[in-house]
Amino acid sequence: MNRTADKRRFWGDIAAFAALTLGALCMVGPFVWMISTSLKPIAEQYDMRLIPQTMTLENYPRLVDIMPIHLQLLNSFIIAGISTFGQLLTCSMAGFIFAVVRFPFRNVLFVLLLITLMVPAQVTVIPQFIVFRFLGLYGTQAPLYLPAFLGGAFGTFLMRQYFLTIPSELAEAARIDGASLARIFFTIYLPLAKPALAAFAIFAFMFSWNDLFQALIYLPSNMEQTTVTVGLALFQTQYAGQWPLMMAGSLLAVAPIILVFFFAQKYFMGGIAMSGLK
């Protein structure tokens, strides 16, 4: 009886393990292929071996010769960095207010905020474009990071949920101790929200880094001033068929994200579990 149960569990584990391995291979496969192709000479690009016959790093300097990918990476980094900072600052503030301060229509306003999650970015792009052109910011990086300083529904929601887990007595004790609302936020709630901030920082950074649509709209379309996502898209049209170069560029574009994932996966997983979304 017990042995059959054990046996069944054993085969169940095997099946689950096999399914997970298969899933992992499907996810990792394209990345491995990308690395492999980026290390092949152009002449061997259609050679289907996983380990290149001739391994070379020549694609990387050649890519930089053709396209200033280092400048594009820098642009991406600046834009993603500033907008991540903006999102962290404003979303944590808004989340704190929604979680801690009692005010009339708080829940109604919060639901309204959540409803904006359902509005696709494409809907607001034209009015937003008109505003930024009116402000004389068209052609600069500002339109890509300024909106981040105006908060965001997802981040506000995420931070609010986290702040709700902090016992309200902490804020009350601080009020009795003589702390102002700003003091409570910066000295007590923000330091305690580090895990949530880290998780959200990864989301925000990745979102901004991967953005192609807005960058394509607002940035000048020359290779030096654009981001790496736009750069790769342009490269793909101009140098079609040069897969090793393309893969070298793609690898450079995703490398920062992979690094961030690698070092912060603990927070990232925590963040997903916490938000209960996605």
Place this chain on the structure above:
Amino acid sequence: MAQVSVAQLKKTYHKTDVLHGIDFDVADGEFVALVGPSGCGKSTLLRMIAGLEDVTGGKISIGEKVVNDVSPKDRDIAMVFQNYALYPHMTVARNMGFSLYLRGGAKDEIARRVQETSAMLGLSDLLDRLPGQLSGGQRQRVAMGRAIVRQPSVFLFDEPLSNLDAALRVQMRADIRDLHDRLGSTSIFVTHDQIEAMTMSDRIIVLRNGKLEQAGTPLDLYDRPGNAFVAGFIGSPAMNLLPGEIVEGEVRLNDKLTVPAESRAAGSVIWGIRPEHLDWTPEAGSGVISGTVTGIERTGSSDLVIADCSGCRIMAVFQERHSIERGSTVHLRPRPGFAHLFDAETTVRLA
């Protein structure tokens, strides 16, 4: 130091009345316990005194000043929370010094006062620890220290002992009372545990359903409970309360059970006797309650006997050990002069 006075205090949450006009005064230097079953409004009342809840109606004064609209930090109070509410990312020293720091105290002055207070509470070796590295009892002390270091006029305690184990609770009871006497401050202590209230306070205020049931010294409440609720709430094990009818100088509890009335009252009453005021007698007789033992709890120092007396459940406590066992018959004589009578309708004490 200051007295606290609460006048016609009302609180309404979402159209539900939580407090219906509470009146009481706490004298300067007095230790007052607010007790009552959960949901009676005692914590809400304390939080209103602290300024953490708005006042719906009535007045709260600390010292001579009405503080209804004064912010918590300007009320000259300190509060110890049930879960301690220590800042988890700050050391013990920073936790304790935080309020002084916010008031712009000089660094060495803050350090000196934190040192002093921590020495008083035996926390000197723990100043660099984080709250997460402390035991429950130590956290409790830090929470106390954080309140003491500010030298407030009024200390507010919101069930500060309920997260401690029993032995520690007994010790902290004495320690808190001791600190109160040494600091000479005014203290208001919320608890649902009547033993805490009895042992620590100068005066007890009993609340139920947002109303003040009775206020008085612990022994007042024990000896002369103002109504059946207070009678049942104060004292452990709880007073036996049985409905009955006064007929010809006797309380008729049911067809078979009568006890002396010791009062000129008449009509429907509630007759009460504390378990410790029922004496063991070897034989049945007039005015003696006889019953079958249905439960017995021996603590070593005393025996708690639960008996079914013609359908009434009665508890008795004996200091001496009698040969009693489950199922045996027990005879109990109410000690003369120790029974209580309450009006059956209003539950108010009858003279």
